[in-house]
Amino acid sequence: MIHFPSDLLLALGSLDRQRPDWEGLLASHQLTDLAPLLDAEAFQEALDALLDGVAQYPFQAHPHSNDVSEWLPAGSVLLEDGVAASTLRGLIWALAFGNEVYIRSQRPAFWLGLAALLNAGGWPLPRIDSGTAAASTPAVAVSVPVLALEDGSPADGWREIAAPAGGEAERQLVLAGAAQASPADCLPRVWQLDSHDVWLGQLYRRRHRPGVTLARARAEQGEEGSRARLDAKLRYLVQQAKRTPHYLALPDIQGAQSLRELPILDKAALEAQSLPFSRNLCSGAAPSGEVLRSGATSSQPRYIVYSQTDWNNMIREAIPLFYSLGLRRGDKLINTLYGGAMYGGLTTTICEFSRMPLETYSTGQAITLDTLLMLTDCFQANAIIGIPALILPLLREAKAQRPQLRLEKILYGGTPMAEVDKQWLREELGAQIITSVLAANDGAQIGYQCGYLKGSLHHLCDDYNLLEIVDDDGQPLPDGQPGHILITSLQKQEGPLIRYRIGDYGRIVHEDCACGASGRVLDYIGRSDGLIKIQTNTVLYSELLESLQPFGVSLLQVEIASVARCESLILRTESPQRADADAMRLHLLERFETLRGDADINAQLEVIVESLGEGELPRNSVSGKVKPVIDTRV
CATH class of the missing domain: 3.30.300.30 (ANL, C-terminal domain)
Structure with missing residues (x-):
C-alpha cells in the first residue's frame, strides 16, 4: 500500500481538535516541551521544500529534462528512544515517507498514546509500534541527531557542536535564537534544518527515472495506484477547504468515489463568495502568492487567489504539460499571451517558461509585426504561443511581408483553432506541431494535446484538476455522453474550487495514446453558451x-x-x-x-x-x- 505525506499532514492538523488529549499526554510524561514539534504548518513547509511539492508525491518532475525521480520509503524503521524530541522528529519524518515505524523505548505508553491520537482521524497512516523489546520485523535503524536549544545568542542560525551522549560522541544541533527567543519559539525551525541534513536520507530511497515523463510515470501506476493518489489529494483538499466559511460544513470524504456527495459550485455562487464581494472562500492564512483577474469575456471579473504553495504547484504541473505540447530544450519561443490588468495568461507562463531550458521572448499582446519579424530573423525564433484571434492575423501579415517565414511550433489556447487555419500554418509556415492547451481562468490547466492527439481531443490533468461530466441536473454521466464539465482543483488550497461548473461542455473517451499517457481523454465540445436555443x-x-x-x-x-x-x-x-x-x-x-x-x-x-x-x-x-x-x- 502506498502511503502519502498529505495524510500525515491531516493527522497532525487533526491534533488541534484533540488539544486537551495530546496536551494531557505530554504533561503526564513530562514532555510538554515537545508541543511545538506537532505544528503541522511548520512541518508542511519544510516537507514541501524537500519534496519539491508534496502534491506531486511520489514523483518529482525535473523541469530541465522532462523526466522524474520517484520517492520510495526505506521500509520499516527502528528508532532508539533516547531523547524524546529526536525520536519524535524521526517518527514524523519516517511516517511522511511511508515507513512503518518501531520505537524501542522505556516509555512505550507515550508513543502508543501519540499513535492513537494520530490515527483517531481515520487517515491511512503507516503502522507505529513501540516497546522495550527489539522489533520483530526487520528494520532500518535510524539515528536522529539530538536537538539542543541555546537562548540569548546574538544572531539567528544553526551551528554544530560535538557532545558526548551515551558514552559515544554524538552530533548535537544547537539553535541560536534571538535574544528574546524562547525554546518554544525556536523549536519548529528544526524541520527546516532536518530537511537539509544527511541523516534524513536513511528514511527514503530516491530513484531517478531518465526518459520517463510525469504523465507516463503516473500512468504506469495503473488504475489502483492512480485511484490511491487522487484519493489522497482529494482528502487533503477537502480538509483544507474546510478552513473557509463557505466550505466549513463540508463532509469528510475518503476519496473520489464519494466526490458526488459534495455540492456543485456554480459560477454565480463562486462570484458571490469570492473577492471583492466576499471573503467566504478565504482561509484566513497569512497572505502569500499571487492574485489574478479573469478576462471577464462572458461575465463580471473575478479575482483568483493563489497562495505561494498553490502557485508553485501550478507551475510544477504546467512544465511537463508544455513538454507534452511539443516544446524541447533549446527552443526559441515567442510568448504572445495576454498580460496586464492582473490577467493570468502572460504572468503564469513567464514563471513556467523561466524554469524550462528555453529562450523566451515575452512580448504579450503588445507584439507588433516588426517585433515578430525581428525575432524570427535575428533570434531565429522557431515557436510561438498565443490565442488564435491574435496570432493568426499577425502571422498572415508577416508571411505576406516575409515569404520565407517559417515557424516550426504553434501552441495555442483560449479558443479553438479552425481546421482551415491549421492547414494554412502547415502549408505556408511549415508548422510541424500545432497543439492546444485547455485552461480555466479560476483553476488553470485542464487538458492538453500531445503530438498524437488531434482535433478536439485533450489529455486530462486529473492530478491537478480532477474532471467530471454531469447533466443539467448535476448527475454524473457515463463516459461517451456529452455534458457539463466540472473541475475539482486538487492542488489549489486557497480559494478552493470543488466540483466547479466552468461553463464548458465535453465528453470523456478512452485513448491508448502513443505518448504513454493512456486513459481518460476529454473530447472538448466548447462553451456552454455555445448551445444556441432558437x-x-x-x-x-x-x-x-x-x-x-x-x-x-x-x-x-x-x-x-x-x-x-x-x-x-x-x-x-x-x-x-x-x-x-x-x-x-x-x-x-x-x-x-x-x-x-x-x-x-x-x-x-x-x-x-x-x-x-x-x-x-x-x-x-x-x-x-x-x-x-x-x-x-x-
Missing part, C-alpha cells in the same frame, strides 16, 4: 463554425436577438479573405433545418450572415478573445 430548437456553436470551414472562416460570433414576435440570428464571420455572405447563408439554411424556423410557432426567424475581414471582430480588451455568443433576449 425558438424550440437547438444548434451547437461548434457545428455552425465547422460547417463554415469550406468558406475559410477562422472566427465566428453569433448574436441572438428578439424584437416583437421575430427572432434574429446574426452570424458574423471573420476570415483572411472576406467570404460570400449570401453563399454562407444559403449553405447554413440548407444544412441546418433548425435555422429555417419552427413551423409550429407563429413567429418569424431571420438569419443574417455578415462577412468580416481578419481582425475585424471585437476582441476583449483584457483577454483578447472574441465573445462567441451574444444573447440579447430578455
Whole structure:
C-alpha cells in the first residue's frame, strides 16, 4: 500500500481538535516541551521544500529534462528512544515517507498514546509500534541527531557542536535564537534544518527515472495506484477547504468515489463568495502568492487567489504539460499571451517558461509585426504561443511581408483553432506541431494535446484538476455522453474550487495514446453558451463554425436577438479573405433545418450572415478573445 505525506499532514492538523488529549499526554510524561514539534504548518513547509511539492508525491518532475525521480520509503524503521524530541522528529519524518515505524523505548505508553491520537482521524497512516523489546520485523535503524536549544545568542542560525551522549560522541544541533527567543519559539525551525541534513536520507530511497515523463510515470501506476493518489489529494483538499466559511460544513470524504456527495459550485455562487464581494472562500492564512483577474469575456471579473504553495504547484504541473505540447530544450519561443490588468495568461507562463531550458521572448499582446519579424530573423525564433484571434492575423501579415517565414511550433489556447487555419500554418509556415492547451481562468490547466492527439481531443490533468461530466441536473454521466464539465482543483488550497461548473461542455473517451499517457481523454465540445436555443430548437456553436470551414472562416460570433414576435440570428464571420455572405447563408439554411424556423410557432426567424475581414471582430480588451455568443433576449 502506498502511503502519502498529505495524510500525515491531516493527522497532525487533526491534533488541534484533540488539544486537551495530546496536551494531557505530554504533561503526564513530562514532555510538554515537545508541543511545538506537532505544528503541522511548520512541518508542511519544510516537507514541501524537500519534496519539491508534496502534491506531486511520489514523483518529482525535473523541469530541465522532462523526466522524474520517484520517492520510495526505506521500509520499516527502528528508532532508539533516547531523547524524546529526536525520536519524535524521526517518527514524523519516517511516517511522511511511508515507513512503518518501531520505537524501542522505556516509555512505550507515550508513543502508543501519540499513535492513537494520530490515527483517531481515520487517515491511512503507516503502522507505529513501540516497546522495550527489539522489533520483530526487520528494520532500518535510524539515528536522529539530538536537538539542543541555546537562548540569548546574538544572531539567528544553526551551528554544530560535538557532545558526548551515551558514552559515544554524538552530533548535537544547537539553535541560536534571538535574544528574546524562547525554546518554544525556536523549536519548529528544526524541520527546516532536518530537511537539509544527511541523516534524513536513511528514511527514503530516491530513484531517478531518465526518459520517463510525469504523465507516463503516473500512468504506469495503473488504475489502483492512480485511484490511491487522487484519493489522497482529494482528502487533503477537502480538509483544507474546510478552513473557509463557505466550505466549513463540508463532509469528510475518503476519496473520489464519494466526490458526488459534495455540492456543485456554480459560477454565480463562486462570484458571490469570492473577492471583492466576499471573503467566504478565504482561509484566513497569512497572505502569500499571487492574485489574478479573469478576462471577464462572458461575465463580471473575478479575482483568483493563489497562495505561494498553490502557485508553485501550478507551475510544477504546467512544465511537463508544455513538454507534452511539443516544446524541447533549446527552443526559441515567442510568448504572445495576454498580460496586464492582473490577467493570468502572460504572468503564469513567464514563471513556467523561466524554469524550462528555453529562450523566451515575452512580448504579450503588445507584439507588433516588426517585433515578430525581428525575432524570427535575428533570434531565429522557431515557436510561438498565443490565442488564435491574435496570432493568426499577425502571422498572415508577416508571411505576406516575409515569404520565407517559417515557424516550426504553434501552441495555442483560449479558443479553438479552425481546421482551415491549421492547414494554412502547415502549408505556408511549415508548422510541424500545432497543439492546444485547455485552461480555466479560476483553476488553470485542464487538458492538453500531445503530438498524437488531434482535433478536439485533450489529455486530462486529473492530478491537478480532477474532471467530471454531469447533466443539467448535476448527475454524473457515463463516459461517451456529452455534458457539463466540472473541475475539482486538487492542488489549489486557497480559494478552493470543488466540483466547479466552468461553463464548458465535453465528453470523456478512452485513448491508448502513443505518448504513454493512456486513459481518460476529454473530447472538448466548447462553451456552454455555445448551445444556441432558437425558438424550440437547438444548434451547437461548434457545428455552425465547422460547417463554415469550406468558406475559410477562422472566427465566428453569433448574436441572438428578439424584437416583437421575430427572432434574429446574426452570424458574423471573420476570415483572411472576406467570404460570400449570401453563399454562407444559403449553405447554413440548407444544412441546418433548425435555422429555417419552427413551423409550429407563429413567429418569424431571420438569419443574417455578415462577412468580416481578419481582425475585424471585437476582441476583449483584457483577454483578447472574441465573445462567441451574444444573447440579447430578455
